[in-house]
Amino acid sequence: MSRVVIVGIDGMTPELVERWMDEGYLPCFQSFRRRGVWGWLASTNPPFSAPAWTSIVTGCDPGRHGVYGFERTDTLEQHLISSRYRRVPAIWNFLTDIGLRSIVVNVPGTYPPERINGVMITGLLTPSSNSDFTYPRNIRDRLRSEDLGEYELEQLWVDDFSRSYMIRHDPNRLLSRIIRSMSSHARVTLNLMKQFNWDFTMVVLRELDTAQHFFFNRKDLLLSCYEKVDEIVDEMLSSFPDAVFFIVSDHGFEEIKKILYPDNVLYNAGFLKPVHPPYRNPLSLLFSILFNMHIHGRLGVLLNEILSRSDFARKIFFSGSSKSRLIDFSKTMAFSTADGRGIRICSRDKYHMGIVDPDVYEKTCLEIIRLFKDVRDPISDEEVVDDVLRCDQVYGKDAWHPPDLILRLKRGVTAMEWLRSSDSLNGYSEFINRSLPPVFYNDPAGRSGDHAPFGVFFGQGKGIRSGYEIRNIGVEDVLPLVFAALGLPLPENIDGRLHEDVFVEKPRVTRIDWSQYVSSKKVLLDAEKEKILDLRKKINLNGEKYQYNKG
Numbered sequence: 089m090s091r092v093v094i095v096g097i098d099g100m101t102p103e104l105v106e107r108w109m110d111e112g113y114l115p116c117f118q119s120f121r122r123r124g125v126w127g128w129l130a131s132t133n134p135p136f137s138a139p140a141w142t143s144i145v146t147g148c149d150p151g152r153h154g155v156y157g158f159e160r161t162d163t164l165e166q167h168l169i170s171s172r173y174r175r176v177p178a179i180w181n182f183l184t185d186i187g188l189r190s191i192v193v194n195v196p197g198t199y200p201p202e203r204i205n206g207v208m209i210t211g212l213l214t215p216s217s218n219s220d221f222t223y224p225r226n227i228r229d230r231l232r233s234e235d236l237g238e239y240e241l242e243q244l245w246v247d248d249f250s251r252s253y254m255i256r257h258d259p260n261r262l263l264s265r266i267i268r269s270m271s272s273h274a275r276v277t278l279n280l281m282k283q284f285n286w287d288f289t290m291v292v293l294r295e296l297d298t299a300q301h302f303f304f305n306r307k308d309l310l311l312s313c314y315e316k317v318d319e320i321v322d323e324m325l326s327s328f329p330d331a332v333f334f335i336v337s338d339h340g341f342e343e344i345k346k347i348l349y350p351d352n353v354l355y356n357a358g359f360l361k362p363v364h365p366p367y368r369n370p371l372s373l374l375f376s377i378l379f380n381m382h383i384h385g386r387l388g389v390l391l392n393e394i395l396s397r398s399d400f401a402r403k404i405f406f407s408g409s410s411k412s413r414l415i416d417f418s419k420t421m422a423f424s425t426a427d428g429r430g431i432r433i434c435s436r437d438k439y440h441m442g443i444v445d446p447d448v449y450e451k452t453c454l455e456i457i458r459l460f461k462d463v464r465d466p467i468s469d470e471e472v473v474d475d476v477l478r479c480d481q482v483y484g485k486d487a488w489h490p491p492d493l494i495l496r497l498k499r500g501v502t503a504m505e506w507l508r509s510s511d512s513l514n515g516y517s518e519f520i521n522r523s524l525p526p527v528f529y530n531d532p533a534g535r536s537g538d539h540a541p542f543g544v545f546f547g548q549g550k551g552i553r554s555g556y557e558i559r560n561i562g563v564e565d566v567l568p569l570v571f572a573a574l575g576l577p578l579p580e581n582i583d584g585r586l587h588e589d590v591f592v593e594k595p596r597v598t599r600i601d602w603s604q605y606v607s608s609k610k611v612l613l614d615a616e617k618e619k620i621l622d623l624r625k626k627i628n629l630n631g632e633k634y635q636y637n638k639g
């Protein structure tokens with residue numbers, strides 16, 4: 089067995105990697121293509137970071153792991169997902185069971201950190217740098233430049249605000265922030281890999297997602313970010329030449345040409361009732377004022393960062409954007425998910441605030457499906473929605489609390505949540521005709537790219553084929569590859585399949601029912617160790633080599 093490293097690169101786009109490799113850029117990725125396996129990695133549907141990363145680390149589809157987006161779907165109130173909300177074990181839980189050690193850095197949705205045999209620094213959706221975001225706890229105090237390295241914690245929504253400001257006023261500063269942040273995550277990971285024993289390491293470089301949201305129409309800046317990623321992967325590869333490396337991205341990117349606002353469509357048709365009229369929503373007013381604050385150069389960026397990172401601003405963002413406060417649930421039948429591509433119906437039998445009775449559920453679904461199929465681009469009269477799918481078509485019959493409907497959008501069309509009135513601050517036109525445009529042509533936050541259905545896959549190392557292009561591989565198929573490279577049997581009850589063609593020699597694959605062992609979310613008590621020894625015997629790992637880190 090070899091040690092295994094996953095470098096997750098959020099949003100790395102196969103078309104761009106291919107183009108730049110062919111043009112002679114990205115030497116490390118070129119060598120991956122020559123000396124390893126490479127291909128396009130199918131994301132989840134819709135292609136979003138939280139479900140896709142969760143599928144990568146669990147080997148399960150969203151219907152089984154229960155993560156469909158950043159927000160929970162088992163309630164109408166707005167709550168972010170967390171590691172406790174995930175319904176199935178992740179790679180590091182399985183490895184903990186058999187005493188293998190993991191280093192896990194910056195994987196979205198891993199907060200609060202789990203007690204694993206190893207080290208964990210949580211990723212996106214960590215509430216703030218004041219939270220306990222590491223395991224063991226003392227790692228947090230070691231995130232200093234003279235020790236493990238400074239660690240830049242990404243903060244949902246809060247960071248988007250200063251990014252949007254920088255893209256308007258100082259794109260080069262945004263570029264340097266992105267590169268600084270990526271370097272910080274890479275540095276800390278490399279230091280952990282050098283200082284701790286490990287069998288499996290995973291780090292997610294999240295910043296390429298930011299870069300592509302904002303720089304998709306600035307390929308010169310974007311190339312600099314890809315080159316930085318190439319340099320980081322190269323350093324990891326040369327520091328640990330004995331390990332098997334898998335490079336994966338959770339989805340790709342494409343250019344935004346149109347933005348559909350599903351909540352506008354639902355509002356116009358009377359399915360969604362906001363607490364405030366959309367043209368008088370205090371938060372959108374605040375956003376408009378701050379986005380349009382024209383203080384150029386350093387001072388503006390500085391002011392903006394101080395403002396948006398303050399505890400006061402955090403409170404406003406989180407409470408002001410909370411659906412529980414914006415939506416009048418006593419009169420709302422349906423609203424969109426946070427990524428905008430899912431529609432949730434407020435069923436009375438599922439949610440205590442729900443108002444849609446079971447006997448009108450079907451009728452409501454049909455009406456909403458028809459509504460979205462009829463949405464047209466007001467200028468070109470083209471359709472923007474390709475199809476509206478039922479949850480069981482996308483997630484299967486037994487999916488756990490899926491969004492009720494999924495919008496499949498035409499290429500170049502993206503969707504965003506919540507109501508948007510016209511670009512002017514006062515929105516008088518909406519006041520007069522009381523209906524909101526369903527489609528816009530620009531993003532108020534300055535984003536030029538959004539998620540696309542395919543990410544990348546690269547694999548290289550002992551036992552991995554060289555110069556081979558793999559096809560039909562999806563995010564849920566990554567875990568089986570990691571287990572095969574580690575020489576472990578596959579857990580039953582996962583959706584991913586093992587792509588044996590990745591390996592030079594067909595791996596010997598067995599499956600075991602792991603469910604009785606999984607130590608996920610539990611303290612490793614002495615009583616557990618007997619189970620572990622039993623499991624190790626089954627898996628044929630000798631007892632002495634692996635030990636637990638003291639947590």
Ligand SMILES: [Zn+2]
Nearest residue numbers: 098099137338
């Ligand atoms: Zn992503």
